[in-house]
Amino acid sequence: MTVAALEHCLIGTxxxxxxxxQTLEKMATFDAPVLITGETGCGKEVAARAIHYLSPRRDRPFVPLNCGALPDHLVENELFGHRRGAYTDAREHHPGVIAQAEGGTLFLDEIDALSAKAQVALLRFLQDGSYRPLGAASPTQANVRILAATHANLALALEKGSFRADLHYRLNVLELRVPALRQRPEDIPLLASHVIRETAGRYGLQEKPLHPQSLDWLMRQPWPGNIRELENCVQRAFLLSDGALVMVRETRLGDDAPQPPRASPEPSTSLHFNTARQQALLAFEHAHLSHLMQLSAGNVTQAARLAGKERRSLGKLLKAHGIEPARFRMAQ
Amino acid sequence: MSTQTSLPQIAAGILAYLQRHPNAADTARGIARWWLPAPLGQDVELVAHALDTLLQQGLLHRQVNADRQTIYSGRDARGQG
Structure with missing residues (x-):
């Protein structure tokens, strides 16, 4: 693991x-359990891996387990494993996740999803670090660091009694709070550029910058799905963009841009054919010129290149439609 | 799929990491992000493909857990626990 890997995974200034x-780096050096909290999609698993790969256990396994995806009757088998013949279908030895993570880190995601029975089993293990695989004659002593994560309000779960207080104490020796994306909007340009770079690399495409208006829009959104939602949005916009700049669909007719007259969805039968055609043509021209201005951020030369027209000719058209390029430069 | 990196390059990167850290293990996503340098680890699907190729060659071990996550480790690290 290198500094480059860290910069590649933990993006923000x-x-x-x-x-x-800074808190994460400190926590990595202590071999204590960490409870990682934060909203869905804010990067709790990334933070868990960062703790592992910055810790002295970095050369050993990192084993994630999504507790929310485990059927309750399999929890003990999954945590502790089983010996051959432990039960009818146990045809061979199966190491549980604790054994798989030996010497390294076990990351228990969605810890709040564990049933009362599963919480007792985990608590028993955390009390002395020993466990007995199903069918084993004697207990095994584990050498594993436990990291757990939740997006739930554990204080409420404790109050309701759906999460054990004694298990919470064991897991919450250190708590790392991962901020929601809306708490750090200034990181959005960096994150968006990173997504574009990765997507371009993945699909063998040329990187393109985000349109300033789209960037401004991205920075003003609440992002309830956090980084995961932002990634999907930027990736979609990049893959579907035709112009020189990446335009997020929602900002194509943004609230700051001049609104073109909309063509009627259906042609009016009360108009003479030539008049109706002329109106539709004007509406199309206005919408297309506005879109060109948005894509080029008010740069007439760039817009002319995109449209395949001469700069002078495009300038005349813009003037005829009353479209001022300067209004599209406001976000720069 | 990426035209920037090839499967053999990614597979070589994974083996090189395991040579330096023979007891390491992680999922395809973790391997892509934390074991490989950025250009090689950009495409997690391609990394998963490289991992499966190495698995077929008997160079890796994998454990599929009940939450459907697959953990890859070096062949020699197998049998712990």
Whole structure:
């Protein structure tokens, strides 16, 4: 693991993000359990891996287990494993995730999804670090660091009694709070550029910058799905963009841009054919010129190149439609 | 699929990491992000493909857990626990 790998995975320069990183780096050096909290999609698993790969256990396994995806009757088998013949279908030895993570880190995601029975089994293990695989004659002592994560309000779960307080104490020796994306909007340009770079690399495409208006829009969204939602949005916009700049669909007719007259969805039968055609043509021209201005951020030369027209000719058209390129430069 | 990196390059990167860290294990996503340098690890699907190729060649071990996550490790690290 290199510094480059860290920069590749933990992206952000905002104060709130840098504070979180400093805490994370400190936590990596102590061999204590960490409870990682934060909203869905904010990067809890990335933070867990960062703790592991920055810790002295970095050369050993990192084993994630999504507790929310485990059927309740399989939890003990999954955690502790079984010996051959432990039960009818146990045809061979199966190491549980604790054994798989030996010497390294076990990451228990969605810890709040564990049933009461599963919480007891995990608590028993955390109390002395020993466990007995199903069908084993004697217990095994584990050498594993436990990291757990939740997007749920554990304080509420504790109050309701759906999460054991004694298990919470064991897991919450250290708590790392991963900030929501809306708490660090200044990181969005970096994150968006990273997504475009990765997507371009993945699909063998040329990288393109985001349109300033789209970037402005991205920075003003609440992003309830956090980084995962932003990634999907930017990736989609990049893959579907035709112009020189990446335009997020929602901002093509943004609230700051001049609104073109809309063509009627159906041609009016009360108009003479030639008049109706002329109106539709004007509406098309206006919409297309506005779109060109948005794509080029008000750069007439670039817009002319995109449209395959001479700059002078495009300038005349813009003037005829009353479209001022300067209004599209406001976000720069 | 990426035209920037090839499967053999990714497979070589994974084996090189395991040579330096023979007891390491992780999922395809973790391997893509934390074991490989950025250009090689950009496409997680391609990394998963490279891992399966190495698995077929008997150079890796994998464990599919009940939550459907697959953990890859070096062949020699197998049998712990």
């Amino acid at each position: 905002s104060a709130v993000f840098r504070t979180m990183l």
